[in-house]
Amino acid sequence: MLSALEKANVLTEALPYIQKFAGKTIVIKYGGHAMVNPELEELVLKDIILMKLVGMNPVIVHGGGPIIDKWLEKVDIKARFVNGLRITDEATMEVVEMVLVGKVNKGIVNLINRFGGKAVGLCGKDGNLVIAEKKQVTVKNQAGEETFQDLGLVGEVVKVNPEIIQKLTEEGYIPVVSPVGVSSGGETLNINADYVAGALGGALKAHKLVLLTDVEGIYLGEGRESLASRLTASEIPRLIQEGVIKGGMIPKVESCLAALEKGVENVHIVDGRKPHSMLLEIFTNEGIGTMVVKG
Numbered sequence: 001m002l003s004a005l006e007k008a009n010v011l012t013e014a015l016p017y018i019q020k021f022a023g024k025t026i027v028i029k030y031g032g033h034a035m036v037n038p039e040l041e042e043l044v045l046k047d048i049i050l051m052k053l054v055g056m057n058p059v060i061v062h063g064g065g066p067i068i069d070k071w072l073e074k075v076d077i078k079a080r081f082v083n084g085l086r087i088t089d090e091a092t093m094e095v096v097e098m099v100l101v102g103k104v105n106k107g108i109v110n111l112i113n114r115f116g117g118k119a120v121g122l123c124g125k126d127g128n129l130v131i132a133e134k135k136q137v138t139v140k141n142q143a144g145e146e147t148f149q150d151l152g153l154v155g156e157v158v159k160v161n162p163e164i165i166q167k168l169t170e171e172g173y174i175p176v177v178s179p180v181g182v183s184s185g186g187e188t189l190n191i192n193a194d195y196v197a198g199a200l201g202g203a204l205k206a207h208k209l210v211l212l213t214d215v216e217g218i219y220l221g222e223g224r225e226s227l228a229s230r231l232t233a234s235e236i237p238r239l240i241q242e243g244v245i246k247g248g249m250i251p252k253v254e255s256c257l258a259a260l261e262k263g264v265e266n267v268h269i270v271d272g273r274k275p276h277s278m279l280l281e282i283f284t285n286e287g288i289g290t291m292v293v294k295g
């Protein structure tokens with residue numbers, strides 16, 4: 001345990017970081033795989049409340065893939081993914097919206113409020129926050145040829161209207177965003193939360209985008225020693241092509257690239273299972289996880 005003096009030292013050591021980040025927007029993607037247990041969830045959300053209290057503007061975009069899987073199973077719908085994206089028919093979309101916007105979003109909002117923060121939950125439909133269109137994807141077949149794959153009601157962000165987030169932030173709220181968007185024709189679309197986080201970070205000109213997940217960062221090979229502490233944007237397409245980055249990591253790195261392109265200064269993929277990983281990232285010089293940089 002720290003003595004009272006040591007605790008005071010820790011606080012004053014954080015001062016330059018608090019000054020540096022005051023007023024800065026930090027978009028945090030809280031992935032479903034990082035929501036591993038209630039104790040850890042409490043730590044993550046209390047860290048975010050602390051960030052808000054010391055003057056930063058945290059904005060949460062949450063996922064919930066494993067929780068959707070659980071509820072789909074209850075109604076006998078099989079979960080299927082292509083390149084980390086859920087194939088979404090109408091029945092699946094209904095479950096996705098109920099689980100993300102209803103259960104997961106309100107669960108996070110309720111906890112933040114209970115821990116003394118002020119949270120407001122939204123999805124892409126609120127204030128036309130996230131306008132999307134159906135996403136087109138190509139995949140390689142067994143012969144190595146590129147073929148088109150229809151994912152159903154899966155969206156790609158085409159426009160973000162961030163005013164509602166800015167208003168909430170100015171009023172002292174922590175916005176909590178569900179990755180369900182709407183097309184210009186009013187159709188509900190399922191968007192991977194990583195893409196929403198990247199696009200929102202870009203639209204808000206965020207200082208930082210932090211993607212909390214269930215691995216330490218991006219591995220370039222087998223084992224923990226292959227963890228990349230820093231990758232440049234230009235290396236990413238090759239790593240996807242070679243199959244080094246696959247599955248759920250693909251939307252994450254693509255979100256990083258989109259955010260960097262739109263001027264987000266710092267983009268990090270961090271282990272959300274590690275207690276206080278975000279605070280370590282923001283308040284110390286310890287580089288944790290993988291930082292993706294322009295170039």
Ligand SMILES: Nc1ncnc2c1ncn2[C@@H]1O[C@H](COP(=O)(O)OP(=O)(O)O)[C@@H](O)[C@H]1O
Nearest residue numbers: 031032033213215217218219244245246248249
């Ligand atoms: N090169 C890589 N380095 C680290 N993880 C990778 C890599 N390629 C694929 N992955 C997978 O990406 C997963 C993280 O994505 P995902 O499961 O969608 O998490 P989340 O719910 O946090 O969005 C990891 O658990 C891992 O299985």
Ligand SMILES: CC(=O)N[C@@H](CCC(=O)OP(=O)(O)O)C(=O)O
Nearest residue numbers: 032063064065085086191192193
């Ligand atoms: C199109 C698509 O894949 N949407 C995701 C949305 C939730 C999400 O992104 O959750 P995680 O961050 O926990 O993976 C899904 O249906 O699972």
